[in-house]
Amino acid sequence: MSTRNWTDKTIEEIVGTLLRVGVSLSAFVVAIGAAIYLARHGREPANYRVFHGEPSDLRSLSGIVRDAFRLRGRGIIQLGLLLLIATPVARVAFSIWGFAEEHDRLYMIFTGIVLIVLLYSLLGSGSAF
Amino acid sequence: MNILEFTILVAAGSFLAGLLGSLTGLGGGVVLVPLLSLFFKVDIRYAIGASLVSVIATSSGAASAYVREGFSNIRIGMFLEIATTVGALVGAFLAAFISTKALATIFGVMLLYSAYLSRKPRPRAQRNLPPDPLATRLRMNGDFPSEEGGMRHYNVQRVPLGFSLMFGAGALSGLLGIGSGAVKVLAMDQAMKIPFKVSTTTSNFMIGVTAAASAGVYLSRGYVDPGLAMPVMLGVLAGSMLGARILVKAETKALRLVFSIVIGVLGLQMLYKGLTGGI
Numbered sequence: 001m002s003t004r005n006w007t008d009k010t011i012e013e014i015v016g017t018l019l020r021v022g023v024s025l026s027a028f029v030v031a032i033g034a035a036i037y038l039a040r041h042g043r044e045p046a047n048y049r050v051f052h053g054e055p056s057d058l059r060s061l062s063g064i065v066r067d068a069f070r071l072r073g074r075g076i077i078q079l080g081l082l083l084l085i086a087t088p089v090a091r092v093a094f095s096i097w098g099f100a101e102e103h104d105r106l107y108m109i110f111t112g113i114v115l116i117v118l119l120y121s122l123l124g125s126g127s128a129f
Numbered sequence: 130m131n132i133l134e135f136t137i138l139v140a141a142g143s144f145l146a147g148l149l150g151s152l153t154g155l156g157g158g159v160v161l162v163p164l165l166s167l168f169f170k171v172d173i174r175y176a177i178g179a180s181l182v183s184v185i186a187t188s189s190g191a192a193s194a195y196v197r198e199g200f201s202n203i204r205i206g207m208f209l210e211i212a213t214t215v216g217a218l219v220g221a222f223l224a225a226f227i228s229t230k231a232l233a234t235i236f237g238v239m240l241l242y243s244a245y246l247s248r249k250p251r252p253r254a255q256r257n258l259p260p261d262p263l264a265t266r267l268r269m270n271g272d273f274p275s276e277e278g279g280m281r282h283y284n285v286q287r288v289p290l291g292f293s294l295m296f297g298a299g300a301l302s303g304l305l306g307i308g309s310g311a312v313k314v315l316a317m318d319q320a321m322k323i324p325f326k327v328s329t330t331t332s333n334f335m336i337g338v339t340a341a342a343s344a345g346v347y348l349s350r351g352y353v354d355p356g357l358a359m360p361v362m363l364g365v366l367a368g369s370m371l372g373a374r375i376l377v378k379a380e381t382k383a384l385r386l387v388f389s390i391v392i393g394v395l396g397l398q399m400l401y402k403g404l405t406g407g408i
Contacts, residue, residue, distance in 0.1 A: 027363060046132045088188070088337035
């Protein structure tokens with residue numbers, strides 16, 4: 001019992017670090033994109049009343065990466081948001097390994113199901129990736 | 130209003146939403162969409178997209194602080210995430226077929242119900258419940274640091290009911306772009322008899338995974354605008370990180386009262402706008 005508690009605590013600490021690093025990294029990337037975006041477009045009028053959807057290059061991974069490498073502010077922000085979405089997915093993927101370390105087959109299966117649903121929504125549901 | 134002013138105001142509003150959402154365990158997303166659509170006149174679909182990515186930040190930012198405190202239970206969280214992620218996918222697909230008026234109406238009803246739930250006196254937490262066979266088999270029972278000092282043990286109850294409620298929480302999350310912390314806390318605290326602080330922190334932990342399940346769908350649909358999502362995400366993140374630091378010591382009762390009034394008023398406004406077509 002004491003061994004399991006120790007391992008649970010270890011997993012929790014690593015998960016905490018993973019989440020912190022993922023969120024900090026994405027916030028950092030979003031902030032860089034924000035600086036470029038605001039420097040270039042800060043004085044233009046803001047208008048979000050009318051919905052027109054995002055252009056296709058801000059909807060897909062390849063388009064976002066292309067825009068980000070061209071140092072477009074909106075592309076860099078979107079890349080940061082993708083990192084943010086990837087953070088909980090990475091957390092779930094790591095948890096499978098954590099439960100494997102504990103020889104907890106039942107929770108490896110549960111975690112695997114959650115990971116499959118997440119990957120399906122990211123890869124299978126649209127053109128995001 | 131130019132983009133710079135708009136960004137600063139949205140970031141400030143999102144900071145407050147993140148702070149209150151994290152302190153009460155109800156999530157920042159619940160007030161973000163009304164804030165953006167009622168006060169900043171943002172189209173509700175952009176508001177939902179921005180809210181959805183920011184609840185991932187709220188959840189992950191706060192959860193990274195909570196896991197070290199020993200409140201959240203990763204087994205309960207992971208098992209129930211099966212229900213919330215499947216629900217979130219269903220909700221995100223449904224959102225494409227629903228008009229903005231209907232979305233606002235559903236949002237209003239959900240806000241009013243959240244306000245009612247947080248006002249309803251919580252029955253005195255039952256302690257020392259007998260172990261439930263299913264929960265024991267799923268190894269969900271746990272310990273957490275109690276107010277009196279030392280660790281307190283709890284036995285999880287009614288797993289199937291909690292699991293079903295979590296599917297509903299996931300569907301609401303995918304449909305409205307919120308973390309649906311209110312329903313998650315209801316499922317754990319009331320249905321499964323999990324201690325309140327364990328419920329709120331585990332809920333925060335689950336919200337990111339639930340929101341990630343529908344975020345991909347929203348992004349590919351073009352509902353996530355970087356110019357809007359940026360101040361929302363950064364503001365909410367800063368607010369929720371601060372809230373997570375305070376939570377461990379704070380008395381949540383008074384805060385829940387204030388926040389429930391805010392939620393109720395926003396709910397009435399969303400319902401009104403939804404029904405009269407002003408959105």
